Amino acid sequence: MAKITFITSDNETIVAEANSGSVMELAKDNNVNGIDGDCGGVCSCATCHVHVAAGDFDKVGAPGEIEADMLELEDNYNEHSRLCCQIDISDAIDGVTLHVVN
Amino acid sequence: MKKSALPDPFAQAREAKGYGTVEDQNDPVTMLLRLKDVRKTAKDTKTFQSGAAPGRIVVPSEVSIRDTRQIPFEVDPPMHGEYRALLEDWFKRPEQPDYRESLEEIITELVDEALQMDSLEVMEQFALKLQSRALTLLLNIPYEESETWIGWGMHVFRSEESALDGDKAAILYDYIDAQIDKAIEHPGDDLYSVLLDSEIEGRKLTKEEVKGVMILTFAGGRDTVINAVTNSIAYFAEHPESLTRLDNEPEITAHAVEELVRYFSPLTHMGRVVTEDTQVCEHAAKADTRVSLCWASANRDASTFENPNEIVIDRKMNPHVGFGFGIHKCLGATHARQVLRVLLGVLAQKVKSIDILEQKDNIEDWGEFQRKVGYDSIQVEFHRKD
Ligand code: HEM
Numbered sequence A: 001m002a003k004i005t006f007i008t009s010d011n012e013t014i015v016a017e018a019n020s021g022s023v024m025e026l027a028k029d030n031n032v033n034g035i036d037g038d039c040g041g042v043c044s045c046a047t048c049h050v051h052v053a054a055g056d057f058d059k060v061g062a063p064g065e066i067e068a069d070m071l072e073l074e075d076n077y078n079e080h081s082r083l084c085c086q087i088d089i090s091d092a093i094d095g096v097t098l099h100v101v102n
Numbered sequence B: 001m002k003k004s005a006l007p008d009p010f011a012q013a014r015e016a017k018g019y020g021t022v023e024d025q026n027d028p029v030t031m032l033l034r035l036k037d038v039r040k041t042a043k044d045t046k047t048f049q050s051g052a053a054p055g056r057i058v059v060p061s062e063v064s065i066r067d068t069r070q071i072p073f074e075v076d077p078p079m080h081g082e083y084r085a086l087l088e089d090w091f092k093r094p095e096q097p098d099y100r101e102s103l104e105e106i107i108t109e110l111v112d113e114a115l116q117m118d119s120l121e122v123m124e125q126f127a128l129k130l131q132s133r134a135l136t137l138l139l140n141i142p143y144e145e146s147e148t149w150i151g152w153g154m155h156v157f158r159s160e161e162s163a164l165d166g167d168k169a170a171i172l173y174d175y176i177d178a179q180i181d182k183a184i185e186h187p188g189d190d191l192y193s194v195l196l197d198s199e200i201e202g203r204k205l206t207k208e209e210v211k212g213v214m215i216l217t218f219a220g221g222r223d224t225v226i227n228a229v230t231n232s233i234a235y236f237a238e239h240p241e242s243l244t245r246l247d248n249e250p251e252i253t254a255h256a257v258e259e260l261v262r263y264f265s266p267l268t269h270m271g272r273v274v275t276e277d278t279q280v281c282e283h284a285a286k287a288d289t290r291v292s293l294c295w296a297s298a299n300r301d302a303s304t305f306e307n308p309n310e311i312v313i314d315r316k317m318n319p320h321v322g323f324g325f326g327i328h329k330c331l332g333a334t335h336a337r338q339v340l341r342v343l344l345g346v347l348a349q350k351v352k353s354i355d356i357l358e359q360k361d362n363i364e365d366w367g368e369f370q371r372k373v374g375y376d377s378i379q380v381e382f383h384r385k386d
């Protein structure tokens, strides 16, 4: 079980839990504003962009090469950027906080 | 080569130099072929503009046959963002459950019909009908209106003799003018009326602006959807195992749709006009010349896609640009995705197999590249599940 905290760009806080799936799916299921997930999670649309809270970045890990290529061209890209459809839910990321970019 | 395959004509040029050239009415186009170049160029809207003379970013150029600016397609920032903001919510409606249910009804009826026929020609008798009926949902107008569009046949925008035929385009322009006038007289809750009532920069949209948006929803969403639907049918005819898989694992449907859009790339490329002397993949691009973003080539770029020429029905990492990239990414994508997701669901549920009886490929001619984008016609036979 992983508990994830989303903070949207209009400063709403949503805490959600799941055992499996991707963080994008979890956000969609909980109507997190700013996570659209248009492409269904195949790393094509970048509508699931988050900034991982600085202290949590090691838990979540860095993007792979293909995801990084996408992120580099996004507005508001920074060193804590991830496309959250590429983050799998697992115990390893329990407790992390994600700032929704859009 | 399978009958349903869409070969990649760009591979050699993409790897060797990264671009190709196509002549077009004395306004040649440098086609960018690599995924990274296409993405980077799509993002740089200052140097590579869409808001040039109306029709110029289209290949073949439509400069000599129209003056109406298509909106938001032929508009640059900051106005582009203003228009998108007006339209975005409306074009997200396909995610609503009742929209999906209506689509299911439309598509189920067509598949049931196909299952009863001895054989059918997919473009005219299935895809055109599907696209037209589904469009009534997007515009929120009565279903019956689709009969008019189906009656126009396949070639209202693209005539068979030449890709540029002003008379044929006039059918659509006159039709839209008449519909706008009707909506002015009797406002309703359709897209025409909603647009006529919306404001931008503190003023109402003009008739010409409303026309510019409506034309695009017809033109941009027609051939693309028709080809995506028809190519899907042809693919499943040769891959019944994929239908079985979708039936057993409906959760892969969204991934399957992205993969089909990547592989089919129903819109081959789209132009931009260069605003200042620059370089694209070590090739000089002079101000006031044209480049194009070749989505179809980028989507087969082996430096990103493993087995780019295979349809991997549950491909997980799939950063394709079939719906474009950056601020101009397809506004109709939510609708198109929902159409294809529902189609795959209904086919997987009802159809055991499909036979291709006869086909005539539709090959686009881009100078040094000949690209199959779909079919002029394809006759098939549907078989139901027992
Ligand atoms: C499978 C079907 C479709 C494909 C593959 C497709 C592809 C594309 C692509 C590649 C672009 C980017 C063009 C550019 O960057 O210049 C685009 C833009 C656009 N498409 Fe689609 N399209 C599809 C369906 C639709 C539908 C159904 C509609 C509406 C009814 C639509 C409306 C638009 C509009 C309005 C734009 C311009 C957006 C802007 O400039 O901001 N498309 N489409």
Ligand code: FES
Residues within 6 Å of the ligand: A024, A036, A037, A038, A039, A040, A041, A042, A043, A044, A045, A046, A047, A048, A083, A084, A085, A086
């Ligand atoms: S959902 Fe499309 S890139 Fe993450």
